[in-house]
Amino acid sequence: MQHHHHDIPPGCPAHATHRLYGPEFGADPEGHYAHLRSLGPSATVDIAPDVQVELVTGYDDALSLLQHPELFVRDSRRWNALREGRVPQDSPALPMMGYRPNALFADGAAHARLRQAVTDSLATVNELQLARQVQQSADYLISVFSTRGQAELMADYAGPLPLLVFSDLFGCTREIGDRVIVGTTGIFEGTPGADEVLGGALAELIALKRSTPGPDLTTRLMLHPAGLTDEEVLHQLVTLLSGGTTPTAATIGTSTALYLSEDWQVGLPVEDAVAKTLWNYAPIANYAAHYPVQDVDLGGRILRENDPVLVSFAAANTDPKLSEHREQLSAKAHLAFGAGPHACPAKDPAFMIAVKAVETLSNRLPDIEMRVAFKELAWVPAPWSRSLVTLPVRFGPRTLRSAAQTTARAQSAEGAAAPRPAGSSPRPAAPAAGKQGLFSRFLAWTRGE
Template sequence: MQHHYDTNSAEIPPGCPAHGNVPLYGPQFGSDPEGTYEYLRSLGPSAPVDIAPDVEVELVTSYDAALYILQNPAWFVRDSRRWNALKQGRVPSDSPALPMMGYRPNALFADGARHARLRQAVTDSMATINELHLVRQVQQSAGYLISRFSSRGQADLMADYAAPLPLLVFSDLFGCPPEIGDRVIVGISGIFEGTPGADEVLGGALSELIALKRRTPGTDLTTRLMQHSAELTDEEVLHQLVTLLSGGTAPLTAAIGTSSALYLSEGWPVGLPVEDAVAQTLWNYAPIANYAAHYPTHDVELGGRTLRADDPVLISFAAANTDPKLTEHREQLSAKAHLAFGAGPHACPAKDPAIMIVVSAVEALLNRLPDVETRIPFKALAWGEGPWSRSLVTVPIRFTPPVVPVSAGPASAPVGSASAATARSSASVAPQSSAASRPAHAAPHAKQGMFSRFLAWTRGES
């Protein structure tokens, strides 16, 4: 622990147990994460950092080293109950690292046969997603959100569009009725905003959803998880849902916001499709920046450093993707060789639906607001200061308010966009959600939340 990084900076928290560790949070990191990663690379393929005050981890910044760890589950496991500092009481009980790194009984923190069983249930359930329906749901969600701000001629792309859109799509995919969907959104949003009691709100809503699906099965992801041959308990179903919801919301928000801002930026080449902006985002601005804690089963030598058994080793997907040793021959790699979705047995099982959601969301914005532009240059946009996600704080946009109100129907596709063309051709055959088939004269529920208002809008009730 002899490395030092701007030790005179006020960003080093008082009482830090290893003065000189790079703090991977706060204004200094948020303003220049690339500079931080560059410094860390000078120390080797990994280096000690403080992921939160009084919480030290080893951060892997090398692409090759990251891939080695991700693909070596025998030596590097995911069960955070092994975490030395946590077992020894050296992690503050209110640390912001605990909600992200603390153990949960789901596939993300499981190893071996248990991980294989839980993951198979998730991947098999995800494989049943109807792509045409998913695109239509994104388009409907986009239309609703844009209708809420289109008359103003300006909006914040992050708060008004990128943040709520995944929540609306997920509420539909998981078969939430309006009142439960409202509470799921409140719970998920509260977790990321640090709202007290948000975990309980989300857990209560998902417990009710599981009980409902026991009584009345549907064709949604919740029902498919419950009916899978792996025979998940209700508790296991709940924790897989929490992982899918919370693990998908922030990354999708970041990817939609960054891809949109990049596509609208002053330096974006004319004629390149939205898919290229999404690919560049995944390579250069990995939405999940630093995560995937692994615990060595024994001391491991890596690039001259010893990774101690049961001390957390985090993967910097952001640093690995921009590793100079990688960029020298990146053109020869597959366009999908980035680590934005991880690699190995714990790679994200939902990468294809995730990319489809992001591409469809960006296309919908461009289609419905053809002259939309950002009010601040891309390079001047502010990024979040946290270690986990690489996300823009705000993206002010402006546009000409549509003469005709934005509708829920599918938008026409931009030239050169394959996925939008698919969406356009399939819109008439995509299945409707069960909620959308309810009679238009039904009275709206009192004190409606976002999902209830969205469903009412799709039925022409508001």
């Protein structure tokens, strides 16, 4: 039966759909979550124009849903509205919720197989080596803006840092790494054709690792006993990239802003700023679409079979009912990394990357300060992630060199002030006519070229 809006009296609940996107939502996410929580354990929201979902906002209810995979499955091919053609084909919800053959949208044995390959491969990442990769990526990015005395940390630092780390972990060549970064960034910015750029770069990477395996995540996924096809490897890499870069960038940005804010207690470790971010500003704010396999009663609300139910990690983490016993909970009891069979398989590395990124920044630029108060910073007006739009900072300008460059300079000084080798200037030159992308410039810098 179709409801015509003019039949519904104004002020009637059916009239009010709550928009989880746009400037009003971006200006006050907490206010929206508080209102939605007042409506019960879940509420109907618009996640994008003409796309309605049920949003679970209470901590206990969210945890219960995540821990009952037999009732709530992840395969979005079940989505009623999508099957019936009621979701606009150009909806921004489709790239986020549409089915892909990866662990995120799989259930049962299929999910277990793909997830095992991912967790086993991630388990082989050496923590000390990863810390060095993060430090090197951080040093490179800081070297690019350190001479300017000011920076916008979301674009200059928090955004690119995880992309450099992942291109490194995947064992990318310069050229493939450049395209992986362009493609991944483009997907999140909605750039047309970005999907194809990323898919093409990863297919090339997989072909390369077939002929020359290496000590990298791509090779480990390909050689895993689960026997993933090349297509499956590609889709797991996409999941790792999307799950590992944008949320990590958001975590680095918010943690840095908290750590530099006027209210931060001097002497508290960076770990505390990252933990506070994960609790109060969940980087993946509203996501994890589940589809009930039958009608389910959730605290008096009926969740209809195959209608999407999303989890508001942001609202659940800041549930006032939780604050009464939050002190007794483990510091890691937040839902920022999810819970249940689909919980993030890379919690520890993600936490470490964020901590190392904030520490390196404050060590290299000890006088760094924000140019705007924390409470005046703007948040991205999208439902999926809680991320700062910009993070403007200032500091005393200085020159930062890579270890390779420092060695090269020392050697050239010994050679009776030999002429400086081309490309060893402290700040990398802009790429000539778009030839060199971010990953190429980073690798050149680490090698003192």
